[in-house]
Amino acid sequence: MPSRFVATLAIAAALTQGARAETSLERGAYLVKGPVACGNCHTNPAPGSPELGGGTRFTDIAFTAIAANLTPDPETGIAQWTDAELVNGIRNGKRPRGSTIGPPMPVLAYRGMSDDDAKAVVAYLRGVKPVVNRTARSTYRIPLPDSWGPTVTSVPAVSDADPVKYGDYIVNSLAHCTECHSRPVDGGGVDRVNGLGAGGQVFRGPWGLSQAPNITPSGVGHYSDAELKKIITTGERPDGSKLKPPMAVSYYASMTDKDLSAVIAYLRSMPKK
Ligand code: HEC
Ligand code: HEC
Structure with missing residues (x-):
């Protein structure tokens, strides 16, 4: 191959790389507005x-929880938390002074969030418009644990080269699908070991009741990839029926097609429940 041609290829490759390389802030914006969907709980649905x-x-039954103000307001938001404290809050469910963040904050899912992604989420939060909103305190009728497990200090980045592995990361650690779609256990929480993806949890709200169905192949295996993408991003089933809340459909709508394909590849690989 003539060397000029090789050089041109190298430049072209470098340019595509450059165009694709995301800053941490861009990655954070994608995650928060897309798969991790903090706003599905932390943005009040009131118009x-x-x-x-x-x-x-x-x-x-076990709590009346009020989602916190995550904007960088110094008094009522998270401006005074350091980056490390925020990452610890997201992955370990601990506030700077040691109290435990309670459900339904999906800490058990976010425990698996990579260092890079957790820092990207924090970078995005810092740039949100600050609002003064002192939220009421949550009440828990169950004792909250001292911790949600051994302290997570570092999680390596997950490569997106293998769709099943990357889909596992999105479903279980970012989009917290299995926090809702796993079998509930008495006393709160879900069985992420034997009931992963099995469904059964009931959600109460202004919509009445909704129940998360089985998302393993025995539950959703009959849908085509295109049908699953449509359900996840629009909340509409092939028969035209609409999903009731609280699934974060409006957030999943901005997931890239590549990420949605990875989600589906992983769902299809899950053991049947
Ligand atoms: C399924 C709902 C839900 C999602 C999704 C969610 N949270 Fe929360 N979060 C809550 C609730 C409810 C609380 C209050 C819990 C309590 O009072 O103990 C909370 C509390 C917090 C706190 C503690 C704030 C304080 O001042 O005490 C932080 C920090 C936080 N969330 C960050 C996040 C971030 C960042 C995301 C996205 C990566 C996120 N949360 C996604 C429901 C959620
Ligand atoms: C906050 C809870 C919650 C989260 C998070 C969530 N879901 Fe759901 N999902 C539900 C509920 C509840 C329903 C049922 C709604 C109804 O029947 O009206 C549902 C329905 C579905 C359905 C329709 C299944 C069928 O048989 O028609 C699919 C597919 C699905 N979810 C996949 C996912 C995937 C994939 C994710 C993550 C990217 C996810 N869900 C995240 C609560 C959730």
């Missing part, structure tokens, strides 16, 4: 509510 301003109320 006109500010992004991530908190105040959404979650009622369950």
Whole structure:
């Protein structure tokens, strides 16, 4: 091959690389507005509510929880948390002074979030418009654990080269699909070992009741890839019926096609439940 041609190829490759390389802030914006969907809970669904301003109320037999203000307001938001404290809050469910962040914050899913992705989420939060909103305190009728497990200090990045592995990461650690879609256990929480993806959890809200179905191949295996993508990103089934809340459909709508394909590759690989 003539060397000029090789050099041109190298430049072309470098250019495509450059065009694709995402900054941490861009990655954070994609994650928060897409698969990790912090705003599905932390942005109040009441019309006109500010992004991530908190105040959404979650009622369950075991708790009345109020989502916190995640904007960088110094008094009522998270401006005073350091980056490390925020990463620790997301992955270990601990506040800077040691108290435990309670459900339904999906800490058990976010425990698997990579260092790079957790830092990217924090970079995005820092740039959200600050709003003054002192949210009410949550009440838990069950004791919260001192910790959600051994302290997570570092999680390596997960390569997107293998769709099944990367889909596992999205489903279980970013988009927290299995926090809702796994079999519930008495006393709260889900069985992520034997009931992963099995469904059964019931959600109460202004919509009445909804129940998360089985998302392993025995539950959703009959849908085509295109049908699954449509359900996940629009909430509409092939028969035209619409999913009730609280699935983060409006967030998953901005997931890249590559990430959605990885999600589906992983769902198809799950052991049947
Ligand atoms: C399924 C709902 C849900 C999702 C999704 C969610 N959270 Fe939360 N989060 C909550 C609730 C509810 C609380 C309040 C819990 C309590 O009072 O103990 C909370 C509390 C927090 C706190 C503690 C704030 C404080 O001032 O005490 C932080 C930090 C936090 N969430 C960050 C995040 C980030 C970042 C994301 C996205 C990566 C996220 N949360 C996604 C429901 C959620
Ligand atoms: C906050 C809880 C929650 C999260 C997170 C969530 N879901 Fe759901 N999902 C539900 C509920 C509840 C339903 C059923 C709604 C109904 O029947 O009206 C549902 C329905 C579905 C369905 C329809 C299945 C059928 O048989 O028609 C699919 C597919 C699905 N979810 C996949 C996913 C995937 C993939 C993710 C992650 C990318 C996800 N869900 C995240 C709660 C959730």
